[in-house]
Amino acid sequence: MPVNIPETGQERIVIVGGGFGGLMMARKLAKSDYQVILIDKRNYHQFQPLFYQVAMAGLEPSSISFPFRKAFQDHKNMYFRVGKVNAVDTGRKQLETDIGIVNYDHLVLSYGAKTNFFGNKAIEERAFTIKSTTQALNLRNTLLTDYEKAVIERDFEKRQWFLDIVIVGGGPTGVEVAGALAEMKKYILPKDYKELDAKEVDIYLLQGTDQLLMGMDPKHGDTAERYLKQRGVIVKKNTRVVDYDGEYVITADDEKIKAGKLIWAAGVTCHRMEGLREDAFNKRNRIMVDEYSKVKGYDDIYALGDVACMETEDFPDGHPQVAQPAIQQGKQLARNFIRRAKGKDWVKFEYRDLGTMATVGRNKAVAEIGGMKFKGFFAWLVWLFVHLYALIGAKNKLIVFINWIWNYFTYDQSLRLIINPKDQADRNPPS
């Protein structure tokens, strides 16, 4: 039986996933003459670029999340359902979900990317990731619990296990996490854990290639590396991690690093939606789309954002899997549907590169915007305001702003609460 959604007689656009692409498209279609249905496994939009601050106890999940129903309150043509999509039946134009069948006239796939462990099961099982607020909170709880355990641990080696952290992947997420951990080590630990010697905390950032922040100007990778090293992070380039037994992180060069926490930020892949033709996917599991975001081989299926791969002259392997392409594609697809309703021709997608940036913590960032490259305090201010501006919800902006101001002047990430102590109760070094 189909899921209970009113039949309005309008053509129905079903959007799977309310990340940047899906949410922007849905909002742009508000008040259009389509019935728009958004399906997401969560009831809220998450602002991914700040997940790492949730993990580092700087922000609460709610400050960077926005309930979909609130976003749709004023729009009569929009419907939201919490559900997990299992497959698509392209012949019957139906989605199979855990809440039942959902019929569509047009289907938009914007379900995003997931962590890529490159087939390494040992790492998948034991590593921490930061691809959702739940994962970020889990890392935060573990981090804080481990500090508590280290305080009472008399054995040096075991204490190292609780304290040392290996971050794999020198992209923006890895760099930002390393920077935040280094700040925690410098400003929080000596005050909160006076019995601990903060110098015992080692933070490793491992990068497989010879440069951090690949995709930005190499100078920026060098700058970020210098910043991190100044803050005590041990940066190792050309270092690939091949195994993690829960006690030691093992690199391709057979180096062993003892650490109770491995944070994996080394790459993303996508889930393959069942029911789509095999040849709709490329080898990185992204869905191949044309310049109208239409999935190759279908007339009524579209893909946006991280999960979509639109090969263009500037981006022969598809756009980078970050917020901007998703936002722009979502808005453009909505505009095209509005044009369609008016009998107008569709307009091809053109990507406007608004720039990239990464922060290494207070006063320090690197940025490339509109051909300009800059670093340091100004880049950091720009980073703050761009992220504040992009956050959805005026109250979220206000709360995040207050938190940042507060943390800046107090040198304090103040949300150091272990909310689910039972989950971490049994953490102990293997031995």
Next chain:
Amino acid sequence: MPVNIPETGQERIVIVGGGFGGLMMARKLAKSDYQVILIDKRNYHQFQPLFYQVAMAGLEPSSISFPFRKAFQDHKNMYFRVGKVNAVDTGRKQLETDIGIVNYDHLVLSYGAKTNFFGNKAIEERAFTIKSTTQALNLRNTLLTDYEKAVIERDFEKRQWFLDIVIVGGGPTGVEVAGALAEMKKYILPKDYKELDAKEVDIYLLQGTDQLLMGMDPKHGDTAERYLKQRGVIVKKNTRVVDYDGEYVITADDEKIKAGKLIWAAGVTCHRMEGLREDAFNKRNRIMVDEYSKVKGYDDIYALGDVACMETEDFPDGHPQVAQPAIQQGKQLARNFIRRAKGKDWVKFEYRDLGTMATVGRNKAVAEIGGMKFKGFFAWLVWLFVHLYALIGAKNKLIVFINWIWNYFTYDQSLRLIINPKDQADRNPPS
């Protein structure tokens, strides 16, 4: 082996539980010449009077919590350990905890109260409680998940199960929850869940006696009842709940109310600390103390707050189990220890009744302060400011204040995020 805590040569005061009593005492002993050790199973203090707002999606747990380590940052004589106390060995002056043995010179028990189900296992297993932020979040997640399920449920009876809520206990917590749910029904549901008929949501408040807010002037109970009824809450007095099979709440008069959620706010009891003499407890499991908060039969053990029962002329059954007695006892005991260090005599505890109050939602509250009794908008303002003032942490005060202002003017509790959807995935009416 004893837990790793530095031996400073000072006399050691161990405080079990960092609620109002324990935390106030610890802070007051800062810079004294005792070594003060606080043990709590959480790493943060929780502000109990606002748990219900966490459950109702009005506040985040972090806004009403404060990390103990942050509270103790500037105090060299204070130590904090996350741990659960299993028993006390009064002969050896040791606590047995899940992190090891903790020796004490003086022991202060302030581990608080827990929900009393009066031996009813069926209710204990299925009811929701609001005695911790974790429980409050669990209720919030379930509430929101059930609305999502109700939206897609075609069967009227099943929908009733998802929507209807029974609150048992007409004390301040029960009254405040009922008021907040009624507001959610009136202001949020029609906007967020346009497919639902908010009139289908029934909110019951059941009270065993013939008056709400026992302990306050009966007029206030009547006022609260009138406020709640105006907002659509079904108030049933002289109604005792005897069973809940997960589908129907059953009263002593054999009435059956179909509801998927039973919120139990009908009373508290205490955990009996193992190792203490049987006759140290009264029949409600509170620890009998003299006017110096000293436990009867011991010279080096004290009890504070909800778990302590100090029989006085004004309070022959002990003080009410709310914040003020705990705060005042904690401060007084700390003062007496400081007097002790100076060779001075101890001073008996005298309770200053600062008043009681309860809110029924926006613009409506009842309060008794210093012999004055008032209600309505002014009482509500007083309620807001008293709670804001009592909150620990300047940033918490600011964030809560902003949330309240925001929610007041937008008629919105905006934190409607289901953070752990997996926990509620399987909720369905029994049938």
